[in-house]
Amino acid sequence: MTSTRDRPAGTLHVVGTPIGNLGDLSLRAREVLGAVDVIAAEDTRRTRRLLSSIGVKASTIAFHDHNESERTPVLLARLRDGESIALVSDAGMPLISDPGLRLVRAALADGIPVASVPGPSAVSAALSVSGMPTDRFVFEGFLPRRARQRAARLDALRDERRTMVFFESVHRLRDTLPLLAEHFGGQRDAAIARELTKIHERVYKGSLAELNTRLGDGIPLLGEFVIVVAGAEAEPGAGESEALRVFSLLCEVLPPGKAATLGARITGVPRNVIYRRTGKKT
Numbered sequence: 001m002t003s004t005r006d007r008p009a010g011t012l013h014v015v016g017t018p019i020g021n022l023g024d025l026s027l028r029a030r031e032v033l034g035a036v037d038v039i040a041a042e043d044t045r046r047t048r049r050l051l052s053s054i055g056v057k058a059s060t061i062a063f064h065d066h067n068e069s070e071r072t073p074v075l076l077a078r079l080r081d082g083e084s085i086a087l088v089s090d091a092g093m094p095l096i097s098d099p100g101l102r103l104v105r106a107a108l109a110d111g112i113p114v115a116s117v118p119g120p121s122a123v124s125a126a127l128s129v130s131g132m133p134t135d136r137f138v139f140e141g142f143l144p145r146r147a148r149q150r151a152a153r154l155d156a157l158r159d160e161r162r163t164m165v166f167f168e169s170v171h172r173l174r175d176t177l178p179l180l181a182e183h184f185g186g187q188r189d190a191a192i193a194r195e196l197t198k199i200h201e202r203v204y205k206g207s208l209a210e211l212n213t214r215l216g217d218g219i220p221l222l223g224e225f226v227i228v229v230a231g232a233e234a235e236p237g238a239g240e241s242e243a244l245r246v247f248s249l250l251c252e253v254l255p256p257g258k259a260a261t262l263g264a265r266i267t268g269v270p271r272n273v274i275y276r277r278t279g280k281k282t
Helices: 025-037 044-055 069-082 101-109 122-130 147-157 174-182 210-214 239-251 256-267 271-278
Strands: 012-015 038-041 060-062 084-087 112-117 135-141 164-166 189-194 203-206 225-229
Touching: 012 101, 012 122, 025 084, 038 044, 038 069, 044 060, 044 164, 060 069, 069 084, 069 164, 069 225, 101 112, 101 122, 122 164, 122 189, 122 203, 122 225, 135 147, 147 174, 174 210, 174 225, 189 210, 203 210, 239 271, 256 271
Parallel strands: 012 084, 012 112, 038 060, 038 084, 135 164
Antiparallel strands: 164 225, 189 203, 189 225
């Protein structure tokens, strides 16, 4: 007879679950959740509701920030004994601002197969509807709770050229948006995605200053939020700096339109670039 110790190790499946709309659960995710020996869930009650909605009965075990260190060896032992485990968070892909890193690292270090079952993510969902550049972006998750650490993080991001994505709770949104405007400038383009994939999904576009004034009135303070902020513009090169200097001098004696046209002829910098750098409309 073969003992469980002689069986090949099981597989740890990292499974993406819906961030709101249950219809977003993939067919593969349904199959995996119905086939594994146990599901490690951030909130077992929430996961059981999801399982019930798809007609799956499965064993679950709580696995969250407060017990990850003690539960990881337990789950690792079960994987070694050949059991298959699905790791899920409350919503979206596990490990994205959610627990699971300790378990995945331990499994990989032990030679246990780790398989991704991709699913919805608030990060990619917000980016796709934000109207911001998506070729390069940085995900910052939740900002630190302590004011000094939060300010330090935003200072470090002041010159970040990539689009930035932040998670924020409804209770901290009123504090966070003014801080973003203070550190990045009120005119920085941004988008707030609220209740993504749910019935009341909305995306609000505008400058950080504009969005801040709409909180609680045009933007209801209910639900879950993702903030997308445009990256900083590149510092003007030597040619553009000279064009801006010339433009500024010409504006002392000419209307802005004529000053921009003449400045472009003198410096060779396109007229629309001069306008964009000065914030004036063409």
